[in-house]
Amino acid sequence: RIHSDTTDAEAFEEVSIFGGDEKNIVSTNLKEGNVVAIFGGSTINLKQSVVDPKGAEVNVVAIFGGSTLIVPQDWNVRLEIFNIFGGYSDKRAQAQIDTSKTLVVKGIAIFGGGEIKSF
Numbered sequence: 045r046i047h048s049d050t051t052d053a054e055a056f057e058e059v060s061i062f063g064g065d066e067k068n069i070v071s072t073n074l075k076e077g078n079v080v081a082i083f084g085g086s087t088i089n090l091k092q093s094v095v096d097p098k099g100a101e102v103n104v105v106a107i108f109g110g111s112t113l114i115v116p117q118d119w120n121v122r123l124e125i126f127n128i129f130g131g132y133s134d135k136r137a138q139a140q141i142d143t144s145k146t147l148v149v150k151g152i153a154i155f156g157g158g159e160i161k162s163f
Contacts, residue, residue: 052071056088057078058086062084064086065086069088074094081105081110087112090115100147105151106130106151106152106157112161113160114162116145121148121149121160124150125151125153128153130154131153133157134160135161
């Protein structure tokens with residue numbers, strides 16, 4: 045199922061427990077997000093969003109589940125994930141990075157994980 049959030053909010057939240065969801069986030073000033081995946085998963089598309097000039101932070105919790113964040117190719121993404129039998133990785137091809145568009149992904153992956161993609 046695909047759910048579009050076009051409210052132009054500064055924050056988003058996605059919780060997937062024993063299920064999954066796909067969400068398109070449209071924001072002109074994205075500051076934060078929370079993604080929880082427990083025995084489930086989600087795909088969050090941020091390609092139509094603009095990061096706040098001070099940066100944005102997404103907190104993730106993946107326990108026997110995972111999440112995929114789709115971001116624009118030029119975003120500067122920093123991963124600060126604590127992994128226990130899991131992992132989170134940036135799968136994007138190397139490209140020119142704009143350091144004024146910084147997204148910090150923080151959280152924990154326990155027997156789960158996720159990835160950053162762009163296409």
